[in-house]
Amino acid sequence: MTNVLLLMFTISLLYLGIAHRLLTYIKILxxxxxxxxxxxxxxxxxxxxVNLALIxxxxxxxxxxxxxxxxxxxxxxxxxxxxAEPFLPNFISLIIITLIIITTFILSNTIADSRISKIFFxxxxxxxxxxxxxxxxxxxxxxxxxxxxxxxxxxFILSLAVGNEMPVLVNLGILLDIxxxxxxxxxxxxxxxxxxxDVDVDQLKSLKD
Amino acid sequence: xxxFILIILASLFFTGIIIRTxxxxxxxxxxxxxxxxxxxxxxxxxxxVYSKTTSFIFQIAPSIYFASVITAIMVIxxxxxxxxxxFEGDFVFFAYILGIGKFxxxxxxxxxxxxxxxxxxxREALFSMFAEPAFFILMGSLALLTGHSSxxxxxxxxxxxxxxxxxxxxxxxxxxxxxxxxxxxRMPFDDPKTHLxxxxxxxxxxxDNSGFDLGLILYTSSLKFAMYGSLIANLxxxxxxxxLTIPIFFGMQILFAMAIGxxxxxxxxxxxxxxxxxxxxxxxxxxxxxxxxxxxLGQFN
Amino acid sequence: MTGIYLAGALSxxxxxxxxxxxxxxxxxxxxxxxxxxxxxxxxxxHFNQTELHYFTADGLGILxxxxxxxxxxxxxxxxxxxxxxxxxxxxxxxxxxxxVIILLMALSAAYLSNHIAVTxxxxxxxxxxxxxxxxxxxxNRSLEGTxxxxxxxxxxxxxxxxxxxxLSFSLPQAGxxxxxxxxxxxxxxxxxxxxxxxxxxxxxxxxxxxxxxxxMYTAGIxxxxxxxxxxxxxLSSVLMNVxxxxxxxFYTVAANTPIHAWANHVMxxxxxxxxxxxxxYMSRVKNIKRxxxxxxxxxxxxxxLGLVAGGVGYYAAVLHxxxxxxxxxxxxxxxxxxxxxxxxxxxxxxxxxxxxNQAGAIVMLLAFFFSSAMPPSGLxxxxxxIFRALFEADYLWLLVxxxxxxxxxxxxxxxxxxxxxxxxxxxxxxxxxxxxxxxxSLSQYIFLGLVVYLGLNPPQxxxxxxxxxxxxxxx
Numbered sequence: 001m002t003n004v005l006l007l008m009f010t011i012s013l014l015y016l017g018i019a020h021r022l023l024t025y026i027k028i029l030x031x032x033x034x035x036x037x038x039x040x041x042x043x044x045x046x047x048x049x050v051n052l053a054l055i056x057x058x059x060x061x062x063x064x065x066x067x068x069x070x071x072x073x074x075x076x077x078x079x080x081x082x083x084a085e086p087f088l089p090n091f092i093s094l095i096i097i098t099l100i101i102i103t104t105f106i107l108s109n110t111i112a113d114s115r116i117s118k119i120f121f122x123x124x125x126x127x128x129x130x131x132x133x134x135x136x137x138x139x140x141x142x143x144x145x146x147x148x149x150x151x152x153x154x155x156f157i158l159s160l161a162v163g164n165e166m167p168v169l170v171n172l173g174i175l176l177d178i179x180x181x182x183x184x185x186x187x188x189x190x191x192x193x194x195x196x197x198d199v200d201v202d203q204l205k206s207l208k209d
Numbered sequence: 210x211x212x213f214i215l216i217i218l219a220s221l222f223f224t225g226i227i228i229r230t231x232x233x234x235x236x237x238x239x240x241x242x243x244x245x246x247x248x249x250x251x252x253x254x255x256x257x258v259y260s261k262t263t264s265f266i267f268q269i270a271p272s273i274y275f276a277s278v279i280t281a282i283m284v285i286x287x288x289x290x291x292x293x294x295x296f297e298g299d300f301v302f303f304a305y306i307l308g309i310g311k312f313x314x315x316x317x318x319x320x321x322x323x324x325x326x327x328x329x330x331x332r333e334a335l336f337s338m339f340a341e342p343a344f345f346i347l348m349g350s351l352a353l354l355t356g357h358s359s360x361x362x363x364x365x366x367x368x369x370x371x372x373x374x375x376x377x378x379x380x381x382x383x384x385x386x387x388x389x390x391x392x393x394x395r396m397p398f399d400d401p402k403t404h405l406x407x408x409x410x411x412x413x414x415x416x417d418n419s420g421f422d423l424g425l426i427l428y429t430s431s432l433k434f435a436m437y438g439s440l441i442a443n444l445x446x447x448x449x450x451x452x453l454t455i456p457i458f459f460g461m462q463i464l465f466a467m468a469i470g471x472x473x474x475x476x477x478x479x480x481x482x483x484x485x486x487x488x489x490x491x492x493x494x495x496x497x498x499x500x501x502x503x504x505x506l507g508q509f510n
Numbered sequence: 511m512t513g514i515y516l517a518g519a520l521s522x523x524x525x526x527x528x529x530x531x532x533x534x535x536x537x538x539x540x541x542x543x544x545x546x547x548x549x550x551x552x553x554x555x556h557f558n559q560t561e562l563h564y565f566t567a568d569g570l571g572i573l574x575x576x577x578x579x580x581x582x583x584x585x586x587x588x589x590x591x592x593x594x595x596x597x598x599x600x601x602x603x604x605x606x607x608x609x610v611i612i613l614l615m616a617l618s619a620a621y622l623s624n625h626i627a628v629t630x631x632x633x634x635x636x637x638x639x640x641x642x643x644x645x646x647x648x649x650n651r652s653l654e655g656t657x658x659x660x661x662x663x664x665x666x667x668x669x670x671x672x673x674x675x676x677l678s679f680s681l682p683q684a685g686x687x688x689x690x691x692x693x694x695x696x697x698x699x700x701x702x703x704x705x706x707x708x709x710x711x712x713x714x715x716x717x718x719x720x721x722x723x724x725x726m727y728t729a730g731i732x733x734x735x736x737x738x739x740x741x742x743x744x745l746s747s748v749l750m751n752v753x754x755x756x757x758x759x760f761y762t763v764a765a766n767t768p769i770h771a772w773a774n775h776v777m778x779x780x781x782x783x784x785x786x787x788x789x790x791y792m793s794r795v796k797n798i799k800r801x802x803x804x805x806x807x808x809x810x811x812x813x814x815l816g817l818v819a820g821g822v823g824y825y826a827a828v829l830h831x832x833x834x835x836x837x838x839x840x841x842x843x844x845x846x847x848x849x850x851x852x853x854x855x856x857x858x859x860x861x862x863x864x865x866x867n868q869a870g871a872i873v874m875l876l877a878f879f880f881s882s883a884m885p886p887s888g889l890x891x892x893x894x895x896i897f898r899a900l901f902e903a904d905y906l907w908l909l910v911x912x913x914x915x916x917x918x919x920x921x922x923x924x925x926x927x928x929x930x931x932x933x934x935x936x937x938x939x940x941x942x943x944x945x946x947x948x949x950x951s952l953s954q955y956i957f958l959g960l961v962v963y964l965g966l967n968p969p970q971x972x973x974x975x976x977x978x979x980x981x982x983x984x985x
Contacts, residue, residue, distance in 0.1 A: 004376045007501055014493050018486050091486040098493040155668055158675050166678055172627055176671055179634055180664055
């Protein structure tokens with residue numbers, strides 16, 4: 001069952017490559033939150049109940065509900081336009097993301113360790129690189145934040161791979177998530193919309209040598 | 210032999226069910242289920258008019274198109290029964306015989322010398338080019354999973370055991386459905402009802418055909434629907450005995466037709482220049498199916 | 511005592527955030543400084559003891575903690591002077607000082623932590639508090655600087671976390687689950703090499719954002735540029751040290767494993783590239799604070815070269831970072847005064863500093879000499895030892911390249927400093943200059959004196975503390 005959820009997670013990554021509107025990105029983030037909830041529930045069933053409840057609560061509340069709602073609020077308040085404004089056309093994004101998935105698959109075969117489940121590793125790494133790719137190829141600042149959230153989802157999956165032996169690492173991952181959400185979103189994109197009139201990365205050029 | 214007859218039978222009412230479903234969802238009563246068949250018979254009785262700027266290609270293309278699809282149908286098995294043509298690696302033969310038909314369709318459209326038809330031909334070629342890897346990767350993964358390479362052996366030894374193979378089955382159905390929509394130029398890639406330059410892919414290629422040729426082409430598209438429907442039905446039929454497979458077959462065809470009708474009624478057409486990326490996404494999804502198969506087999510390159 | 515310290519600092523910070531009165535602000539901040547000094551003394555006298563299971567007072571921790579405390583006192587003083595000369599918005603002042611308290615607390619905890627995950631948590635906390643400091647002036651450019659800082663640090667923290675995950679992958683082979691540094695050092699030979707390599711790359715790259723090395727140094731440059739000068743002093747001295755702590759502690763783990771030579775190569779590449787980048791930018795930059803920031807990068811590169819070279823280089827690296835903290839913070843404190851006089855950070859708008867602020871100008875001259883590692887600066891001693899270690903480790907060509915680059919840096923730095931000090935300023939109105947009290951330069955004289963003292967005639971306890979810090983490295 002975990003494999004099914006991870007496969008659906010990968011399909012969501014592909015959908016991210018061809019999405020045009022920012023609202024679609026937000027919906028994909030919410031869906032990824034639900035999938036992570038399912039995976040966490042199945043994988044971590046052996047750790048103590050309070051910890052598990054905390055992790056599940058965090059996944060649902062933060063990743064699925066709070067962050068998408070907050071992103072929508074920020075978009076509405078700063079009047080950010082609907083389009084995602086990529087540097088490269090979506091067609092090429094799709095090809096690149098497919099190549100990322102294939103490359104991580106081949107890469108994971110060089111790992112001789114039998115203890116780490118390969119599918120976790122492949123999905124986590126492809127999510128990481130996809131998130132990085134999204135940060136690099138999009139104009140808007142808010143898509144940078146979304147790319148960072150996708151990277152975090154990837155790190156979360158990676159931490160689930162060892163979650164059973166060391167639940168403290170999953171907790172640290174959640175701490176990272178909370179830190180990033182409170183911080184990146186709560187303080188800055190709000191103000192950035194106010195102060196920097198255009199939420200475009202090209203505006204962040206005045207600090208140069 | 211029996212699957213050949215079954216597919217021909219299914220093609221008779223397939224298009225009718227699609228049109229009927231679309232009408233009912235729009236609140237109308239719609240034409241009868243055999244209405245498209247009657248249109249085709251009417252066309253077959255008429256004579257054809259050939260333009261003076263066309264060559265012999267234009268005259269033979271519809272027949273070749275029809276013949277290629279008939280040959281392709283002969284390859285498809287039904288549960289335990291082999292198709293009329295069956296050998297190792299016959300799914301490659303299947304894809305490329307369809308390709309021959311498509312090729313002749315395209316060059317006959319170019320033959321008329323009309324730039325309108327040339328536009329349709331180029332669009333058709335592009336979309337088929339992107340849909341082809343999807344089909345091959347899908348069939349390749351199924352072949353890898355079962356270890357055989359002919360249609361009949363693949364489908365008869367396809368077992369759905371673990372949950373991951375179920376999801377692979379669902380994804381394969383999804384991929385085949387979208388391939389059907391692409392190949393037959395239905396929504397959301399093309400609108401068969403409007404004849405505007407913005408939306409035409411297949412309709413525009415057959416603008417100059419008339420009479421008997423037009424009848425052949427229309428009937429061939431129904432045949433193609435039934436052909437893909439039978440492929441999907443085969444995914445789920447497995448090893449059942451004959452008295453079970455025939456009802457399942459017809460049931461699946463009817464369901465498939467209704468599903469296509471619903472899909473067409475409720476989705477808007479994609480922007481034409483975005484069509485290419487959606488079709489390519491299909492290939493990526495079938496790639497995921499391939500990786501999933503590798504996972505099931507537990508073997509990695 | 512650690513628990514009392516942490517709880518006390520947090521509650522003091524909370525009170526500072528909430529209160530709006532100047533007097534109460536003074537009292538609370540001075541209370542925190544007293545707490546900080548008391549904590550430092552306690553740690554100093556409890557050498558090598560573990561408190562709260564995660565905090566051990568080892569040599570490196572004590573040295574950096576003492577440095578932190580010594581620097582924090584003038585930092586707070588200069589912050590009051592600096593903020594007092596601007597418009598005094600109580601809410602902003604409260605946020606500033608609250609963030610300073612949290613920053614100092616998080617840094618102290620990070621220096622002392624003996625578990626890699628605890629270090630990670632406190633480094634995260636420093637990012638939060640540092641960005642509140644950078645954003646103090648609340649205009650467009652500082653917002654941009656804060657955004658860049660936060661984003662790059664967020665990515666770097668994620669990289670460190672991934673490194674910690676990979677580290678945990680390498681543990682099962684050694685049959686353990688404990689991620690404390692002592693444990694990792696002991697089990698070094700049994701860790702899975704593949705995962706350890708990946709872990710080293712990720713953790714090293716992540717911490718370069720704090721320490722100021724290629725590839726993630728860009729965060730620090732904008733941060734030090736946009737923060738108010740006293741905060742910039744903190745960012746470029748003690749915040750850099752926490753990056754060093756992260757890299758150093760993990761490097762000691764790696765030094766006890768088979769990947770030691772490979773780790774050396776990785777760090778060597780990063781160090782050389784950092785010095786190169788610093789050279790390129792320092793020749794071109796026109797903003798004084800950015801110049802100081804790039805100079806920090808150069809020093810960071812030299813420190814890592816010391817670690818790579820080995821032998822006496824280990825001692826020199828630790829010595830260098832302590833002395834560098836003092837020199838860099840004095841430079842930034844002085845920059846605060848320069849800004850108040852000239853109202854500009856660009857090198858074009860400053861000049862003839864001796865006329866307007868004699869005490870400060872002498873500080874500037876001395877600090878430039880000391881930062882360029884000329885005798886009698888203690889930095890001369892440490893850089894000389896690093897060069898000697900490089901020579902002994904057969905890195906001759908590398909040494910030549912580094913020396914050429916350093917010469918170019920000294921030229922660039924000197925060109926700007928001499929323009930500041932001796933050349934008359936262009937279009938500078940001399941009517942409404944702020945009068946700077948020479949006593950404000952006192953702290954910098956003390957720091958520069960410390961640099962000489964610790965370099966030329968270090969007390970015995972100082973030397974033994976450094977030797978305790980590098981004991982797991984000496985091979």
